Amino acid sequence: MHTLSSLFHNCPSYTVYAMASSSNYFSSFSRASLPLFFFFFLLLLHSDASAKLSTDFYAQSCPQVFDTVKSVVKSAINQEKRIGASLLRLLFHDCFVLGCDASVLLDDTPTLLGEKTAKPNNNSLRGFEVVDRIKTAVEKVCPGVVSCADILAITARDSVVFLNGPSWEVKLGRRDSRKASFNKANTDIPPPTSSLANLTAAYAKKGLSVGDLVALSGAHTIGKARCISFRDHIYNDTDINGSFAKLRQANCPCTSGSGDNNLAPLDLQTPTVFDNDYFNNLISFKGLLHSDQELYNTSGSSSAALVKSYSRSTAAFFDGFVAAMIKMSDIRPLTGKRGEIRKNCRKVN
Numbered sequence: 491m492h493t494l495s496s497l498f499h500n501c502p503s504y505t506v507y508a509m510a511s512s513s514n515y516f517s518s519f520s521r522a523s524l525p526l527f528f529f530f531f532l533l534l535l536h537s538d539a540s541a542k543l544s545t546d547f548y549a550q551s552c553p554q555v556f557d558t559v560k561s562v563v564k565s566a567i568n569q570e571k572r573i574g575a576s577l578l579r580l581l582f583h584d585c586f587v588l589g590c591d592a593s594v595l596l597d598d599t600p601t602l603l604g605e606k607t608a609k610p611n612n613n614s615l616r617g618f619e620v621v622d623r624i625k626t627a628v629e630k631v632c633p634g635v636v637s638c639a640d641i642l643a644i645t646a647r648d649s650v651v652f653l654n655g656p657s658w659e660v661k662l663g664r665r666d667s668r669k670a671s672f673n674k675a676n677t678d679i680p681p682p683t684s685s686l687a688n689l690t691a692a693y694a695k696k697g698l699s700v701g702d703l704v705a706l707s708g709a710h711t712i713g714k715a716r717c718i719s720f721r722d723h724i725y726n727d728t729d730i731n732g733s734f735a736k737l738r739q740a741n742c743p744c745t746s747g748s749g750d751n752n753l754a755p756l757d758l759q760t761p762t763v764f765d766n767d768y769f770n771n772l773i774s775f776k777g778l779l780h781s782d783q784e785l786y787n788t789s790g791s792s793s794a795a796l797v798k799s800y801s802r803s804t805a806a807f808f809d810g811f812v813a814a815m816i817k818m819s820d821i822r823p824l825t826g827k828r829g830e831i832r833k834n835c836r837k838v839n
């Protein structure tokens with residue numbers, strides 16, 4: 491009679507251990523039982539696969555979703571280019587907290603503490619009104635069909651495209667959470683004071699690599715930051731170009747509490763164009779955030795090597811960015827019967 495362990499002779503040791511420890515159970519397996527076992531195993535795999543995201547998820551139920559989202563994003567960006575950056579960031583802050591489930595969009599209620607007032611988000615996240623407008627437009631064409639979590643993923647892609655960045659096919663089928671996590675918003679979104687080791691660990695916790703970290707950080711080629719986010723870096727760090735530090739100090743007083751909300755562009759060259767200048771900035775020590783400059787600090791590190799290669803090739807950056815965005819947008823989605831399709835992105839149904 492075959493034993494299961496003989497079928498797994500190339501498996502790592504943990505498999506052998508698992509097989510050995512359940513030898514009593516498997517010894518009662520007959521040759522006839524094995525196909526049945528694998529049938530159920532395959533069934534299990536299939537049911538998992540069917541809960542995966544797909545690019546044609548709304549092909550029948552809401553083919554208009556893409557045009558509808560795009561036209562609202564377009565008019566918002568025509569009004570203010572920075573909003574494209576803010577909308578892209580919303581997806582990052584959503585996906586890093588409980589997965590890509592639109593938890594970031596929930597307003598506080600007496601019974602639900604949302605994520606909007608958590609430290610990385612408070613007085614900083616923007617674009618909620620644009621998401622409301624998109625949701626209203628989508629509800630008009632396909633009521634009750636498209637989740638707010640999927641709207642965030644499409645919106646992020648469209649924002650990048652309108653600011654001259656790369657395009658990609660967005661996987662869809664996420665559903666919206668009925669909860670949020672103020673605490674996880676504080677612990678799981680890395681702060682701008684993070685070291686490379688902290689950043690790497692925060693991304694690893696979400697299943698993302700150092701390569702993903704560097705590519706996604708290229709999003710800081712657009713948008714702005716507040717003085718409170720970069721004050722320490724421009725006054726206290728040594729890994730910063732002197733004249734760049736002076737330039738930023740001119741509008742960000744060193745005294746904590748004064749000018750905290752004064753803004754500076756994350757990319758000093760082209761803050762409304764999605765390009766690879768962010769990486770050129772890091773190489774000339776003109777990263778605005780401490781966490782940005784960390785990516786280039788350890789010579790010989792894989793992150794520094796990636797910064798160099800992305801600074802040389804926009805195409806390489808765009809490829810890396812697209813791959814990493816697709817990975818990030820895949821973090822723990824609610825699919826199948828889990829979660830709900832919110833009517834209003836700000837509250838659970």
Ligand code: HEM
Binds near residue numbers: 575683709710716
């Ligand atoms: C690597 C870890 C990251 C850290 C520590 C970080 C930190 C920050 C900080 C501190 C700001 C400025 C906030 C403020 O001062 O109000 C900011 C802005 C921004 N972040 Fe990140 N970020 C990270 C990763 C990402 C990722 C993965 C994306 C998107 C893929 C992203 C997109 C943006 C954008 C577009 C802005 C500008 C937003 C605006 O102008 O409204 N960031 N980030």
